[in-house]
Amino acid sequence: MADRSPNPWEWSEPEWRHIVGRARAGRPLRPKAWPGGARCCVALSFDADHETIPLRDADESPMRISQGQYGNRQGIPRIRALLARHAIPATFFYPAVSALLHPDEVRGVAGEGHEIGIHSWIHEANTKLPPGVERDLTLRAADVLEKLSGRRPVGIRTASWDFSVDTMSIIREMGLLYDSSLMADDDAYELMDGGEPTGIVELPPEWIRDDAVYFNMVRFSALRPYTAPSAVEEIFRAEFEGAYDEGGMFLLTMHPHVIGHRSRIALLDRLVSHIRTRPGVWFATHEQAARWCRDNAA
Template sequence: MTMSRSMAMLGLLAALAVNAEQVPRWQQSPEQLKAAVSRVRAGTDLTPASWPEGARVAVSLSFDVDTELVWLEDTEVQSPSTMSRGEYGARAGLPRVLALLKKHDIPATFFVPAMSMELHPEVVPMIQKDPRHEFGFHSYAHENPLKLNAVDERAAYEKGLKIFMSHVGTRPLGFRSAAWDLTPATIDIVKSLGFVYDSSMMADDRPYRLISEGQDAGLTELPVEWILDDWPYFQLDWGDGQISMRNADDVYSIWRDEFDVALEEGTMFILTMHPQVIGHRYRMQMLDRLIEHMKSKPGVWFATHAQIASYVGTGPSLGGGVPANDQD
């Protein structure tokens, strides 16, 4: 594989940045500090004047089907018991998630690492039973891009995309980085691989245009947030000391209030969940209640991430989505 000119340039910029970072921040000039934060920035706010059919808020539920890979990546320990926590996501959590979406008749976006599809080939057809659900790309094997150079990062995504397409049958429109980490090269790679949106960054609650190295990156960002992720609330990880066996009512009240303000502001509410985390019984009851709450409000548009990206101005035109209640 030959390295493109832009990749070579990015490599050079990254090398310069690494050198600059070896100097303590307080010794750097304002220009150096500006350069350090400016590689990828938020551009234009893409919130539309109104959402489809006059809806006041767009809601998109996403599920990252990381299965065992998240444990394989993060720990040296390869205990079958640890791995089984990920297996739970495919075996017990995902069927519950799909049943809940069916009950409420709403679509969702599933970010599935390519190797999760290989480890659990039943997962893709299970999700495809409702053709409204979207598959987004979520790495080859949940590799953290920060551990890769630009050439290896691209190679990992190309390898993952081949496997992804062999299972799903179509090319993904959306990219979500494993662990939401990006390298200075990621956005350039993601754009060149044909994605139309990214969902890994946190500069806003609203959809926005991505700026890379001062230029429009040609990608829409559908931002995420740790507040709107099930992992820090619920996933026990002995090493990180977080309080993770939460009463689901606590999380319900945070997510409900986040949604209520999104509705008031007329913006967007994106939740990131993992079948191995949210898929446990008492948590699914909470998610059921949350969806009930959202459906009880007028003007809520339930859509996939791709439908939102399409509506706010990038990507192919995609119909669909479900207004929960079009009464005003």
């Protein structure tokens, strides 16, 4: 449809249906029950972007790069300690460049039983790449993570959830189990491609359940962290309670250089402690959750 009008109101029905049909939500995959008769699934995830945010923007500022390095030096150790203290697994999504900068971190996280997932090459925006580049970068990223973690990744989260018109075909070519970039539901669902079921599980994130939208700070812009940690904790807790009441999934996205600060890691600790007071909660990696949903859909 290269000759499509630039004016959406002039698009034909086949044109707008084709656009809407890419990566469409298909059948719900919420299971009748979670493992062990649990009522709710909790899937914690950490996007270990580290220095790749300024690098992606061709920003060579040592100050900006140091903000990312904080994720490696302080954020990840605090997160790993918290997960160990509560004896729960999580999923860590790594840009390949971040993994190459901190290979021992990747090995350590994987060695503790946490999942390593694909998260771009250098946190690039897929929708801004020339044709064919996204595929090359994604395949290379998977190779890097496999080499460092000792296991081929089975899931992907596109950087900034920037799922392009080519992403679906790349995921299918790679035979991945799941994606975690799209937002059509609160719970898992099967991805459709052009009206056809793909067998790929979507584990939907949401900006509401992401630490960065509340805490990000960019000096030379109006972006400021206006939300107090206590307010973010209240929002996350309400999202969990909703998932628990419905018997669904609570998927939380965090970033080591954001959540890893002293005042913020404390809110995560309190949140996890609260969740653990609820009977029938299953803490799972994204892979574990995706496999269970795929195999046990109601």
